[in-house]
Amino acid sequence: MSRIVHVIGTGTIGEPLIGLLCHLKDQLGIDEVTFNKRTPLYTDRSKVRTLLERGALLSTAEETMPGFEKLGMRPSFTTRDAIERSSVVIDCTPSGSGLANKEEYFSSANDVKGFIAQGSEFGFGKMYARGINDDALVPGLDRYLHVVSCNTHNLAAIIKTMALGNGEMPDNLVSADFVCMRRANDVSQDAGFSPSPQVCKHKDERFGTHHARDAYHLFQTQNLDYPRLFSSAVKLNSQYMHILRFRIEVEEPTSTKQILERVRVNDRLALTYKKSANQVFSFGRDHGFFGRILNQTVIPHETLSVVNGTSITGFCFTPQDGNSLLSSVASSCWLLDPDGYEDRLQALKPWFFEEV
Numbered sequence: 459m460s461r462i463v464h465v466i467g468t469g470t471i472g473e474p475l476i477g478l479l480c481h482l483k484d485q486l487g488i489d490e491v492t493f494n495k496r497t498p499l500y501t502d503r504s505k506v507r508t509l510l511e512r513g514a515l516l517s518t519a520e521e522t523m524p525g526f527e528k529l530g531m532r533p534s535f536t537t538r539d540a541i542e543r544s545s546v547v548i549d550c551t552p553s554g555s556g557l558a559n560k561e562e563y564f565s566s567a568n569d570v571k572g573f574i575a576q577g578s579e580f581g582f583g584k585m586y587a588r589g590i591n592d593d594a595l596v597p598g599l600d601r602y603l604h605v606v607s608c609n610t611h612n613l614a615a616i617i618k619t620m621a622l623g624n625g626e627m628p629d630n631l632v633s634a635d636f637v638c639m640r641r642a643n644d645v646s647q648d649a650g651f652s653p654s655p656q657v658c659k660h661k662d663e664r665f666g667t668h669h670a671r672d673a674y675h676l677f678q679t680q681n682l683d684y685p686r687l688f689s690s691a692v693k694l695n696s697q698y699m700h701i702l703r704f705r706i707e708v709e710e711p712t713s714t715k716q717i718l719e720r721v722r723v724n725d726r727l728a729l730t731y732k733k734s735a736n737q738v739f740s741f742g743r744d745h746g747f748f749g750r751i752l753n754q755t756v757i758p759h760e761t762l763s764v765v766n767g768t769s770i771t772g773f774c775f776t777p778q779d780g781n782s783l784l785s786s787v788a789s790s791c792w793l794l795d796p797d798g799y800e801d802r803l804q805a806l807k808p809w810f811f812e813e814v
């Protein structure tokens with residue numbers, strides 16, 4: 459049976475993901491990459507043509523097929539057929555569309571091994587972040603996976619490495635508080651820019667914003683209970699990278715040196731002397747895969763402070779959307795081959811950096 463990976467949506471996450479899957483198809487054990495685009499647009503034609511040239515096949519709804527053909531883009535499948543013939547479907551649509559697609563298309567596509575949705579789709583399935591809860595995935599049982607948002611990846615990676623000793627000290631975390639300083643929009647987006655810093659509501663009574671809430675649920679998949687997580691968010695007038703400021707309280711006294719050792723042994727975390735988001739972003743543009751580095755987080759280690767041995771404070775950069783791309787590829791490979799996916803993922807190694 460062919461191993462077909464289908465991506466729905468060609469936006470900020472979908473477009474680079476389709477490119478990445480096409481580029482590394484053979485190493486990742488994929489036979490065919492297909493993608494769905496909803497709207498035929500002249501402005502998006504160049505992107506669709508490039509993806510077709512890289513070997514991906516296009517699907518769209520029956521009623522939009524003539525629109526794509528009129529603009530010189532040939533769809534190969536209808537939206538439903540493309541989903542039903544796939545091995546794995548990665549939904550990269552925003553704001554509840556993934557949940558709606560689950561209802562309309564995925565729930566009846568019984569031959570598909572599994573479905574993956576992105577950060578905004580809370581409740582879609584088991585939460586997943588590469589390197590955080592791989593051991594919580596159950597082959598044959600977990601068909602719906604929810605790749606957590608880029609900042610939730612970062613926050614969870616900081617907790618797991620610094621407080622939980624890369625998983626070896628699960629009882630060491632007392633509490634963690636985060637301020638997520640978010641870029642206003644992505645360099646690929648026109649809408650949603652902020653002219654000045656803008657604070658966000660604490661919509662979640664218990665966790666503040668969705669970032670800490672999602673991290674709580676992510677750790678719950680491993681039966682780890684960390685009720686004292688809290689996050690706040692502020693949108694900055696920048697398009698480069700999110701930055702987190704963290705304060706973590708732990709049981710076991712530690713030191714900056716020890717924390718840095720925990721970071722150094724985890725190849726998904728990077729250290730940097732750089733202090734600005736544009737410097738880190740620019741490194742990604744020059745050395746990443748089409749501008750993306752895949753590290754979970756980049757830590758400017760000179761900002762790290764440990765007070766009284768048990769209070770760890772610092773800053774870290776969220777590498778644009780690289781960690782969501784990593785977990786999307788990792789979960790696809792896991793669904794295709796739960797025993798061999800770790801080996802397959804070694805193909806992504808060139809885009810992890812110890813130092814940025």
Ligand SMILES: NC(=O)c1ccc[n+]([C@@H]2O[C@H](COP(=O)([O-])OP(=O)(O)OC[C@H]3O[C@@H](n4cnc5c(N)ncnc54)[C@H](OP(=O)(O)O)[C@@H]3O)[C@@H](O)[C@H]2O)c1
Nearest residue numbers: 467468469470471496497550551555576577578608779782
């Ligand atoms: N942006 C980031 O840096 C980032 C990072 C991590 C996670 N995420 C998550 O990734 C997901 C996607 O975000 P994004 O920033 O990539 O969004 P985006 O740039 O707005 O792109 C959304 C894409 O989805 C398509 N689409 C929208 N509604 C659809 C529907 N009902 N059915 C089919 N296609 C639909 C659009 O297609 P058309 O152009 O055809 O309309 C567009 O290609 C969200 O869950 C978000 O939370 C985003």
